[in-house]
Amino acid sequence: MTAPVLAAWGVHLYTALGAALGFLALEATASGNYGWAFVAMAVATFIDSTDGTLARRVRVKEILPHFDGAKLDDIVDYLNYVVVPVVLAYHAGLIPRGPTGLLIGSLPLLASGYGFCQLDAKTADHFFKGFPSYWNVVVFYFYTLRSAVWFNVAMLLLFSFLVFVPIRYLYPSKNRTAQRTTYALGGLWGLCMFVLLAQFPTPSRGLAAVSLFFPIYYVAISLHLHFRNHASY
Numbered sequence: 001m002t003a004p005v006l007a008a009w010g011v012h013l014y015t016a017l018g019a020a021l022g023f024l025a026l027e028a029t030a031s032g033n034y035g036w037a038f039v040a041m042a043v044a045t046f047i048d049s050t051d052g053t054l055a056r057r058v059r060v061k062e063i064l065p066h067f068d069g070a071k072l073d074d075i076v077d078y079l080n081y082v083v084v085p086v087v088l089a090y091h092a093g094l095i096p097r098g099p100t101g102l103l104i105g106s107l108p109l110l111a112s113g114y115g116f117c118q119l120d121a122k123t124a125d126h127f128f129k130g131f132p133s134y135w136n137v138v139v140f141y142f143y144t145l146r147s148a149v150w151f152n153v154a155m156l157l158l159f160s161f162l163v164f165v166p167i168r169y170l171y172p173s174k175n176r177t178a179q180r181t182t183y184a185l186g187g188l189w190g191l192c193m194f195v196l197l198a199q200f201p202t203p204s205r206g207l208a209a210v211s212l213f214f215p216i217y218y219v220a221i222s223l224h225l226h227f228r229n230h231a232s233y
Contacts, residue, residue, distance in 0.1 A: 008063040015051045015069065018044040018076035025084045029091050034143065035200025037088055041136045042197060044080040048073070049173060074116055077133075082112045085139035094142045094152050104153055108135050111163040126175035127168035127225075131159050137215065144196055144208035168229070169222040178221060189214035 025040035051073070055061075060069055086105045088094075095101045112133040115121055120129055138159060142152045172182050192211035196203040 004058065004063050007058040008060040011051060011054045011058055011060055012064070012067065012069055012072060014047060014054065015072055015076060018047045018080055021047070022076070022079040022084050025080070026087060029084070029088045032091075034088060034092055035197065037084070038136075038140055038143075038200070039197055041080055041084060041140075042193065044076070045136065048077060048080070052173065078112065078116055081133050081136050082109060085135040089139045089142060089152070089156075092143060094139065094149065095156065096149060096153070104156055107160040108133075108156055111160040115163045122171065123168060126171040127222075128171055129166050129168055130164060131162035131167075132169050133163065135159075140193075141208065141212070141215075144203045145205060167223070168226045170218065170225065172218075177225060182218075182221070185214050185217055 021040045021044040025037040025044075028034070028037040028040060055069055060067075086108050090097070090101050090105045095104050112135070115130050115133055118129065123129055138155060141147070142155075170177065170182070172179070172186065189211055192207060196207055196211070199207075
């Protein structure tokens with residue numbers, strides 16, 4: 001096996017490690033170790049944000065044309081961005097327990113299942129179409145802000161609905177629009193996340209509230225670009 005082939009398989013293995021991290025997050029959730037569950041999800045998110053660059057660098061599509069890395073990536077992402085955080089939200093009491101909570105928790109799973117299977121879920125000009133299933137971030141804020149259950153339920157319903165609304169959200173690692181600003185703010189946000197994770201099991205509610213600057217920025221720039229581009233058609 002040649003070095004380029006080994007490198008290509010190594011990148012696919014790197015992507016697949018996200019699934020193992022999802023399993024660890026589920027185990028930590030079952031044990032009530034929510035801090036470690038969020039750490040596992042954070043590492044999985046880091047892998048997801050870097051594996052594409054590595055894949056392009058070693059030319060995985062050219063070297064392993066018979067293996068669909070994008071499909072592997074979607075499988076791992078559905079686990080870590082959808083299934084794991086919804087299970088944590090239910091287990092941690094962030095949404096109601098029992099049949100009502102199971103029904104509410106099922107809505108993001110169903111909505112994101114639809115979203116992931118849309119052929120244009122990631123557009124050619126590097127946007128996500130519909131809410132991009134950042135349920136790990138949503139649930140993280142439910143936990144750190146200690147928001148009321150009724151509010152959490154309302155947000156899950158809203159974002160599940162927004163999966164079907166064809167608003168285009170910025171794909172930060174590929175879309176070059178305001179990329180330096182997005183990376184700078186994202187880096188600062190990542191630092192806030194690191195501090196909050198280090199503070200578990202009692203993360204600072206104030207710091208969590210301050211760190212909302214980046215999700216607010218992300219939504220604002222996405223809406224600005226969506227409606228600006230829509231008006232130009």
